[in-house]
Amino acid sequence: MSTAPDGFQHLVPAENIVVTGGAGYIGSHLVDLLAEAGHRVTVIDDLTSGSTANLATRLRRGDIRLVTGSILDAALLDRELRGADLVFHLAAAVGVGRIVDDPLTSLQTNVAGTEQVLEACARHDCALVLASSSEVYGKEPAFPMR
Numbered sequence: 001m002s003t004a005p006d007g008f009q010h011l012v013p014a015e016n017i018v019v020t021g022g023a024g025y026i027g028s029h030l031v032d033l034l035a036e037a038g039h040r041v042t043v044i045d046d047l048t049s050g051s052t053a054n055l056a057t058r059l060r061r062g063d064i065r066l067v068t069g070s071i072l073d074a075a076l077l078d079r080e081l082r083g084a085d086l087v088f089h090l091a092a093a094v095g096v097g098r099i100v101d102d103p104l105t106s107l108q109t110n111v112a113g114t115e116q117v118l119e120a121c122a123r124h125d126c127a128l129v130l131a132s133s134s135e136v137y138g139k140e141p142a143f144p145m146r
Contacts, residue, residue, distance in 0.1 A: 016083055022050070046069060081120045081123075088129045092113075
């Protein structure tokens with residue numbers, strides 16, 4: 001394993017790591033750190049709000065593997081989490097406009113999708129880090145949201 005900034009590889013001893021939502025802004029930076037530390041990284045992202053441009057350098061180098069698909073797809077999760085040591089679950093429906101315009105799909109993605117990831121981790125004995133960003137609070141300065 002190569003040495004990453006701040007000895008990051010010692011904080012994350014796993015070698016086979018899956019990052020859901022890894023094509024997003026935060027996820028892609030995590031993917032960079034993990035790949036730099038020498039981990040085998042698989043990104044699962046439906047590219048709704050993430051972009052392959054965020055992963056372009058790593059994909060070009062062959063440092064990571066991108067699986068385009070939804071966390072609602074149990075068969076995909078079952079296949080991709082088999083053999084994984086650790087999952088960073090960052091995938092979520094984000095953006096106030098998206099959430100307000102299509103709340104049912106947002107809830108399905110964020111709740112049922114997380115449930116699918118948790119179940120797959122349990123089946124395959126993967127450690128899980130569940131994270132979120134301030135995006136869940138939205139950007140509206142007035143409360144409650146209009």
